[in-house]
Amino acid sequence: ExxxxxxxxxxxxxxxxxxxxxxxxxxxxxxxxxxxxxxxxxxxxPLRRSQVDLLAVAADTVRDAHVRSPHRTVSLTDFEPVTVSGDEHRLRQVTTNLVTNALQHTPTDARVTLRVSASENVAMLEVSDTGPGVPPEHAPHIFERLYRADPHRARSHGGAGLGLAIANSIVKAHGGRIELANTPGSGATFRVLLPLT
Missing domain, CATH: 1.20.5 (Single alpha-helices involved in coiled-coils or other helix-helix interfaces)
Structure with missing residues (x-):
């Protein structure tokens, strides 16, 4: 300074x-x-729980991504209003971490898509990308702390290997889980499943 x-x-x-x-x-x-x-x-x-509009959280995350990375394609599709009991700040952190992860680990022409839906007693938020996907040997470790599938690439983007671990911990604290649906060469989808109240 x-x-x-x-x-x-x-x-x-x-x-x-x-x-x-x-x-x-x-x-x-x-x-x-x-x-x-x-x-x-x-x-x-304890989480600071309130009724959280998951669709609004996803829409705000898309808008924030457009500001941070205006040259990237980030969109919200296939959505419906979904309200969950949760800590809004922490749930925003989950969506931000997932979108940031997708933007950092895909080529600039890859698309990132968010979806929000609900079925029975589960709310679902998906973040999908059209990048290379997660190599199969790295998929089992992707939510571990300090784990980086490509340490050289992650360092160039400032990643420490904590974003997905934090997202996973926050979702677990809400009684939910994150799943990775992965197709190497065709992209990755991170699916957040949260209990509906």
């Missing part, structure tokens, strides 16, 4: 170094936040 305020004379090499330091500091800040979320979930702290 001192450098940005003129503490040192500017130069291209110093600018690049400072930019890298700032990026790493931001990445480490996000990592600490993610670890704190996991610690809170591990302690089974």
């Amino acid at each position: 001192l450098y940005r305020r003129g503490g040192s004379p500017p130069g291209p090499e110093l600018d690049e170094t400072m930019s890298r330091i700032e990026n790493e500091a931001a990445r480490m800040g996000l990592l600490v936040e993610d670890l704190l979320v996991l610690a809170a979930l591990d302690e089974e702290r």
Whole structure:
């Protein structure tokens, strides 16, 4: 910050170094936040439950994705109004983590689609992509903490291998589960199943 305020004379090499330091500091800040979320979930702290409009959460996530990645195709299709009892902030974190994961691990021309529906006693939120899918050898580990199927690629995007683990922990805290429906070469679908109230 001192450098940005003129503490040192500017130069291209110093600018690049400072930019890298700032990026790493931001990445480490996000990592600490993610670890704190996991610690809170591990302690089974009570959720701040209310009636949550899952369709509104999905629609907001799509709008946020358009702002962050305007060149990507992210859409909400096949939807119906669904209300669940849950912690709205945490459920937003689940949808954001799933969409961010899809955007980070697919080519720029891949589509990401969200769907919201309900059947019997279960609410369902799906995040699908048309990317390469998850390699079969990585699928059993995809929700493990700090697991990265491609560590070099994930590091270039700032990922620490916590996004899916956090999403999984949040969904479990809500009495639900996440399933991976995967077709290597044709994309992946993460299906969040939550109890209806």
